[in-house]
Amino acid sequence: MADKSETPRSGLSPEQWLKLRKYSQLLFMILFLVFFLWSRREFYLFPAAGASLKQELINLPLKLDPLVMLAQGLASRTILAGSLLALITVILTLLLGRVWCGWFCPLGTLLDWFPLRSWKKKEPKIPEWLRGVKYILLLIILFAALFSNLSLLFFDPITVFYRTLTISIWPALDQIVTGIEMALYRVPFLKPIISGFDSLIRPSVFPSHPVTYRYGGLFFGFFLSIVALNALAPRFWCRYLCPLGGMLGFLGKFSLVQCEIAETCSLCGSCFSKCHTGAIQTNEVVFCDPGECTMCMACAADCPGGAITYPARIAKVIQQPYDIERRKVLISLGTAALGVGLLESNLVSDAQSPKLIRPPGVINDQLLSTCIRCGECSTVCPTNAIQLAVTEAGVEGFWTPILVPRIGYCDYSCNACGQVCPVEAIPPLSLEKKRKQVIGKAHIDRNRCLPWAEDEHCIVCEEMCPIPEKAIILEEIQVMTSDGVEKTIQRPVVIRNLCTGCGICENKCPVSGEAAIQVSLHQRHFRNSRF
Amino acid sequence: MNELSRRHFLRILAASLGSLGGLYLTGCLNQDKLLSRSLSADKIPSTTLLTDPTSTVTSPTETDQLPSTPEDTPAPSPTMAYPDLTVARNGDPEVMVRKAVKALGGMKRFVKSGDEVIVKPNICVGYHSYEYAATTNPWVVAAVVKLALEAGAKRVRVLDFPFGGLAEQAYVVSGIQAEVEKAGGKMVVMNNLKYIDTAIPQGQDLKSCKIYDDVLKTDVLINVPIAKHHGLARLTLAMKNMMGVILERRMMHANLGQRLADLNSRVRSSLVIVDAVRMLMDHGPSGGNLSDVKKADTIIASPDIVAADSYAATLFGLQPDDLAYIKKGAKMGLGVKNLDQLMIEEINLG
Numbered sequence: 001m002a003d004k005s006e007t008p009r010s011g012l013s014p015e016q017w018l019k020l021r022k023y024s025q026l027l028f029m030i031l032f033l034v035f036f037l038w039s040r041r042e043f044y045l046f047p048a049a050g051a052s053l054k055q056e057l058i059n060l061p062l063k064l065d066p067l068v069m070l071a072q073g074l075a076s077r078t079i080l081a082g083s084l085l086a087l088i089t090v091i092l093t094l095l096l097g098r099v100w101c102g103w104f105c106p107l108g109t110l111l112d113w114f115p116l117r118s119w120k121k122k123e124p125k126i127p128e129w130l131r132g133v134k135y136i137l138l139l140i141i142l143f144a145a146l147f148s149n150l151s152l153l154f155f156d157p158i159t160v161f162y163r164t165l166t167i168s169i170w171p172a173l174d175q176i177v178t179g180i181e182m183a184l185y186r187v188p189f190l191k192p193i194i195s196g197f198d199s200l201i202r203p204s205v206f207p208s209h210p211v212t213y214r215y216g217g218l219f220f221g222f223f224l225s226i227v228a229l230n231a232l233a234p235r236f237w238c239r240y241l242c243p244l245g246g247m248l249g250f251l252g253k254f255s256l257v258q259c260e261i262a263e264t265c266s267l268c269g270s271c272f273s274k275c276h277t278g279a280i281q282t283n284e285v286v287f288c289d290p291g292e293c294t295m296c297m298a299c300a301a302d303c304p305g306g307a308i309t310y311p312a313r314i315a316k317v318i319q320q321p322y323d324i325e326r327r328k329v330l331i332s333l334g335t336a337a338l339g340v341g342l343l344e345s346n347l348v349s350d351a352q353s354p355k356l357i358r359p360p361g362v363i364n365d366q367l368l369s370t371c372i373r374c375g376e377c378s379t380v381c382p383t384n385a386i387q388l389a390v391t392e393a394g395v396e397g398f399w400t401p402i403l404v405p406r407i408g409y410c411d412y413s414c415n416a417c418g419q420v421c422p423v424e425a426i427p428p429l430s431l432e433k434k435r436k437q438v439i440g441k442a443h444i445d446r447n448r449c450l451p452w453a454e455d456e457h458c459i460v461c462e463e464m465c466p467i468p469e470k471a472i473i474l475e476e477i478q479v480m481t482s483d484g485v486e487k488t489i490q491r492p493v494v495i496r497n498l499c500t501g502c503g504i505c506e507n508k509c510p511v512s513g514e515a516a517i518q519v520s521l522h523q524r525h526f527r528n529s530r531f
Numbered sequence: 532m533n534e535l536s537r538r539h540f541l542r543i544l545a546a547s548l549g550s551l552g553g554l555y556l557t558g559c560l561n562q563d564k565l566l567s568r569s570l571s572a573d574k575i576p577s578t579t580l581l582t583d584p585t586s587t588v589t590s591p592t593e594t595d596q597l598p599s600t601p602e603d604t605p606a607p608s609p610t611m612a613y614p615d616l617t618v619a620r621n622g623d624p625e626v627m628v629r630k631a632v633k634a635l636g637g638m639k640r641f642v643k644s645g646d647e648v649i650v651k652p653n654i655c656v657g658y659h660s661y662e663y664a665a666t667t668n669p670w671v672v673a674a675v676v677k678l679a680l681e682a683g684a685k686r687v688r689v690l691d692f693p694f695g696g697l698a699e700q701a702y703v704v705s706g707i708q709a710e711v712e713k714a715g716g717k718m719v720v721m722n723n724l725k726y727i728d729t730a731i732p733q734g735q736d737l738k739s740c741k742i743y744d745d746v747l748k749t750d751v752l753i754n755v756p757i758a759k760h761h762g763l764a765r766l767t768l769a770m771k772n773m774m775g776v777i778l779e780r781r782m783m784h785a786n787l788g789q790r791l792a793d794l795n796s797r798v799r800s801s802l803v804i805v806d807a808v809r810m811l812m813d814h815g816p817s818g819g820n821l822s823d824v825k826k827a828d829t830i831i832a833s834p835d836i837v838a839a840d841s842y843a844a845t846l847f848g849l850q851p852d853d854l855a856y857i858k859k860g861a862k863m864g865l866g867v868k869n870l871d872q873l874m875i876e877e878i879n880l881g
Contacts, residue, residue, distance in 0.1 A: 041699070044697070044700055045699055045700055045703065178723070178724065180551075181724050182724060183551060184551075185724055185725070194724075195725070198722065198724055199719070202720065202722050203697075203698075203699055203720050203722075208697075208698065208720045208721065208722035208723070209722065209723050210723060382696070382697050382700070383697075411657075411695065411696045411697075411700075412656070412658045412695060412696065413656075413657045413658050413695075413696050413700060413704060414696070414700075456785060457763065457784060457785065457786075457787070458784050458785070459762040459763040459784065460781065460784060462762045463694075463761070463762055463763065463816060463817075464694060464695065464817070465817070466656065466658055466695055466817050466819070467819070468814060468818065468819025468820040468823075469814065469819075469820065470814050474762055490762065490763065504695060508694070508781070510781035510782070510784065
């Protein structure tokens with residue numbers, strides 16, 4: 001990563017630089033996907049093997065993200081050792097400008113791959129002040145983080161990419177592939193081929209049993225709108241909205257290497273349309289704003305007069321009308337303070353809902369000021385128990401992890417979520433500790449439970465209970481059925497002090513719709529309640 | 532140009548979707564045909580063994596119910612009658628398996644050269660290592676794999692579908708993956724794709740269910756359960772072990788005994804080897820307490836699934852009639868539950 005010094009005297013022509021950038025984007029996209037796939041299986045299959053090293057490696061994209069790390073540090077008032085990796089990006093930006101955006105960022109790469117050029121009938125006029133939005137967003141995020149709120153981190157491009165990949169894109173691809181396989185598997189002569197293909201891709205790429213995530217459409221909609229905005233202007237997101245882009249843009253103003261347009265420029269204007277972020281502008285003279293330039297080299301490769309170079313020197317910082325200035329800072333500070341204040345003063349009843357079950361070891365209040373909303377816990381959860389909250393955890397808890405036992409249970413042999421969490425919002429518990437960690441408590445609805453309400457045989461919850469002493473026991477009882485037959489049935493009873501609330505009973509309960517045995521928060525979890 | 536290419540694209544799309552749909556439809560047709568054909572002339576190895584003339588005891592119901600397929604009959608030595616069930620005790624797990632199978636006539640009686648073999652151990656959860664007796668002993672599974680390969684099996688696959696945790700994890704945690712791979716077998720993760728809606732012609736309560744395709748198609752299915760406690764069934768043994776090859780298990784519990792018998796009438800185990808090296812006496816099927824584990828160092832082998840389960844029940848101090856699925860299975864003619872009617876060979880290695 002550090003080997004790319006873009007000095008004009010390095011011997012590469014602008015065209016070669018351009019090619020190199022495209023390879024770099026491809027390489028980092030592939031790396032990102034490989035890490036994503038790796039993380040899905042690695043943590044629960046090999047929980048003990050080099051967990052902290054794996055965690056650092058798999059979370060590299062997030063750890064290199066200075067916005068996430070700075071905001072997280074401010075909100076949680078702690079500095080994680082791994083977060084210092086973000087300084088690499090900061091230093092790189094101070095040396096070379098916004099190379100992160102142009103060369104590495106997977107979301108930026110994707111936006112480059114889908115320019116939606118053909119959708120544009122005519123160039124819409126977008127006001128220049130809109131570029132200031134990303135700075136305001138950045139400042140609001142950082143000020144809110146000062147007040148211990150991280151809700152807006154869901155705008156960070158890396159977390160956007162992670163979440164969407166986990167919740168929407170991968171499951172949808174899985175469904176499509178499964179659908180095609182299912183159809184072809186019915187054809188007798190294709191069976192061995194499909195069977196062989198299937199054992200190649202499962203369980204290494206796709207899971208062997210379909211995964212379920214709620215609100216996949218919503219998450220994808222957010223992502224799709226980011227891509228669709230490309231139709232208005234190339235990399236609309238990076239130009240106007242991306243808070244990380246704002247942060248790197250601010251740093252990029254001071255960068256050593258900058259795009260420079262010589263006075264020999266013939267004003268042919270070809271670079272205007274080539275520039276991904278519209279960084280090349282003109283008022284009296286043609287210039288490139290280093291705060292907007294992503295060092296993509298497209299302009300240099302295209303310049304007929306060869307007037308565009310990338311010299312390394314200390315340049316004067318030129319303030320643009322859309323850049324950070326005092327008024328923007330004050331507006332953001334006010335907005336953040338007011339917003340966080342309003343959230344705090346709102347006694348959100350949802351946040352105290354007994355169904356708001358968090359991953360093992362999480363303390364609700366701390367989660368809100370430590371979770372960066374990346375959704376990695378949801379990625380690695382082998383049973384899909386961890387889902388991302390939309391309304392369940394209140395406005396502050398938007399896109400924080402919750403456990404939904406009816407979708408998945410907390411596997412007795414898995415502590416992957418705590419292992420993968422890049423910021424220890426979910427504590428990294430050892431397997432022994434996690435097995436004893438109380439998440440909630442199960443309770444039986446005797447009006448719906450088959451043996452209790454219908455005198456039918458069912459012991460599924462007892463059978464599934466992973467606690468060695470069984471936190472659900474069966475009480476044998478003689479009953480008289482409605483047709484006057486005497487019958488011995490076993491009725492499940494929860495032993496509350498043994499139950500950890502893993503939720504496998506709720507997950508497997510055969511009663512349709514809502515389970516007849518459900519996990520809810522333990523009274524102990526309400527200790528910080530205001531009531 | 533743009534117009535044309537779009538039309539072209541749509542045309543290709545329609546054609547490919549159409550052909551896919553066509554393939555799907557022909558697939559459905561063939562499936563039904565195949566199904567009916569496979570039902571009439573299904574190769575059920577255990578059947579042949581039960582109706583084998585050399586078998587010492589056959590209850591009348593068996594011969595009524597089970598279609599005999601003489602062309603599949605293996606060539607046993609006509610002079611020697613094999614025991615119905617063998618029990619090996621007090622030895623190393625692998626040695627016990629080898630002795631027990633050898634006394635039954637050797638693995639060649641069940642596995643012919645070039646056969647596809649599937650071994651179905653009980654790997655119900657991925658929580659504990661084998662010492663906790665929730666999952667089949669790895670060395671027992673490995674011994675079965677070795678025997679099958681020695682008998683000339685083309686490929687030996689080992690699979691189960693745990694209810695707690697994922698298969699990949701359970702395979703590793705149970706210790707079975709390591710031993711099976713050392714023995715030359717292949718651990719297979721079962722996936723949703725291959726559960727096929729299958730009719731159960733002899734089923735009395737369960738008329739059809741989704742059964743794993745590979746298990747239905749394999750030449751030889753060797754059922755290697757561990758003997759352990761279960762809340763509803765009282766014990767989970769070989770017949771209960773077949774729950775692992777179906778997709779929707781929730782609906783089994785309503786009438787577990789009959790439905791297990793129905794399932795076993797369709798998915799026949801060619802050979803049953805009950806692992807009672809360690810038995811889980813309480814808090815089954817998931818276990819987790821070493822104090823619930825009893826070391827019994829016993830291996831039971833039989834081609835008769837009902838007989839194997841009946842004998843295993845006695846290890847827990849129960850009678851075959853105490854277990855609903857044994858009663859129903861015997862009634863359906865899946866095997867013999869009355870141990871007095873069986874020729875049993877006991878081998879003590881201690």
